[in-house]
Amino acid sequence: MAKRRDLGQRYLAQHPGGVTVPYDRAVMSTALVAETAAARAEAIALAKDKEFQHKSDSLHYLVMGNEFAQDSASMRLMTSPLIMAPIVRYCGMLPVLFNMFVTRAYQNEMLDNSAHHFHLDPEDTISFKIFVHLTDVDEDCGPFHALPASLTQKVLDGVGYRGVSKVTDEDVSRLVGWDSVVRVTGPAGTVAFVDTTRCMHFGGRPRKAGKPIRDMLVAQYLLPTSGLFPINDDHKHPNFLPTLKASGDETWDALIGATLT
Numbered sequence: 001m002a003k004r005r006d007l008g009q010r011y012l013a014q015h016p017g018g019v020t021v022p023y024d025r026a027v028m029s030t031a032l033v034a035e036t037a038a039a040r041a042e043a044i045a046l047a048k049d050k051e052f053q054h055k056s057d058s059l060h061y062l063v064m065g066n067e068f069a070q071d072s073a074s075m076r077l078m079t080s081p082l083i084m085a086p087i088v089r090y091c092g093m094l095p096v097l098f099n100m101f102v103t104r105a106y107q108n109e110m111l112d113n114s115a116h117h118f119h120l121d122p123e124d125t126i127s128f129k130i131f132v133h134l135t136d137v138d139e140d141c142g143p144f145h146a147l148p149a150s151l152t153q154k155v156l157d158g159v160g161y162r163g164v165s166k167v168t169d170e171d172v173s174r175l176v177g178w179d180s181v182v183r184v185t186g187p188a189g190t191v192a193f194v195d196t197t198r199c200m201h202f203g204g205r206p207r208k209a210g211k212p213i214r215d216m217l218v219a220q221y222l223l224p225t226s227g228l229f230p231i232n233d234d235h236k237h238p239n240f241l242p243t244l245k246a247s248g249d250e251t252w253d254a255l256i257g258a259t260l261t
Contacts, residue, residue, distance in 0.1 A: 001224065003260055004093040007251055011088050015081035019193070021090045026149035026195035027182050033189030035082055036132050038073035040188060043217040044134055047102045055106075057114035058204045062215070063102035065240040074100065075244070078130065078219040079255065086193055087128045087221055095128065095221040096257040098228070099240040102134070105142045105204030105214040116205050118147070118155075118167040121196040124226040131192040134215040137185050141214045144184040144192055144203035151176040152200045167200060224261045237261060 021028050046067055052060035068074050077083060078100060088094055110116050121127065137143050147155065158175040159167055172181065184192040194201065204214065222228060229237045237257065246258040253259045 001093065004095075004224070004254060007254055008088045008091070008093040011094060011251060012085060015085045018082060018085040021086050021193045021195075023090065024148065024150045026090070026198045027146040027193065029182065029184045029186070029190060029192045031186055031189060032082070032132075032191045033187060036077060036189045036191065039077040039217060040132065040134050042073040043102050043132075044215075047104075047134075047215065052104070057111050058105065058107055058116050060104040060106045061101050062104055065100045066242050068100055068241065068243060070243050070245060074217060077132075083130055083219070084255075087130075090128065090195070091126065091221075091223060093223070094251065094254050095223055096261060097219065097241065097244070097255055098222045098226075098257065099220040101218055103204075103216050103218055105207070107204065108206050110205060113166075116202055118169070118172060118200040118202050120152075120161075120163070120198075120200055122163065123222060123228055124197050126223060127195060127197045127226065128221040129194055129196050130219045130221075131184065131194070132217040133184075133186065133188050133190040134217055135212050136187050137190065137214055138211075139183065139185060140208040140211045141185075142203065142205040142207050143214070144201065144216075146182045146184070146192070146194050146196075146199045146201040147172060147176070147180060148182065149195065149198040151180050152198060155200060172200070229261055
């Protein structure tokens with residue numbers, strides 16, 4: 001962890017500026033239409049005519065991490081200072097780029113015990129995800145919703161959340177007010193920066209009739225403390241991005257999890 005903090009400090013010294021995600025909020029969105037254009041075009045091409053490679057109750061996964069080449073536009077975006085600097089600043093160290101995929105919100109009905117409802121991701125106590133709209137998204141397209149971290153804690157305390165209890169829209173509205181929820185809407189190229197392990201969130205609810213299907217390019221960043229990494233050194237952690245190869249550069253090798261995990 002100390003080595004990752006040092007790498008993070010050196011990274012930010014080389015790449016100052018960019019957006020900042022406040023730690024007490026742990027969520028923000030911004031329009032990066034031009035900056036994400038090449039990655040979006042690539043992701044859309046990879047997803048073209050595919051049904052799904054994997055699915056959950058609320059999402060189809062059209063493109064998986066093994067389909068993104070190391071020199072792909074999507075990989076260049078997700079390892080660029082535009083994306084990385086805010087995450088390094090938020091985490092206080094260099095994270096591991098753990099996974100990347102393209103999702104489609106396909107359901108036509110609300111499902112209980114699914115990502116259609118407020119929940120926390122279980123991977124760690126701190127992590128990060130980047131969500132890039134591949135389609136225009138408005139309030140009727142099942143947009144991603146997230147509650148800032150400080151308000152999430154108020155809701156968790158208020159409902160006695162233990163990871164399995166259901167948190168309803170009404171609970172959130174009653175405890176912190178619905179206007180506190182960040183709703184990520186906007187044109188293709190809108191990007192959400194969010195710690196999904198600290199911010200309660202949901203997305204992919206059924207769209208209204210006539211509205212386009214919501215597709216997203218998503219990248220996941222974890223710290224070595226995540227439960228998805230092995231505790232026993234004799235076991236290798238899951239490698240969802242097998243195209244990423246170590247180069248001997250200490251920052252790159254740590255970023256892809258080849259070292260310091």
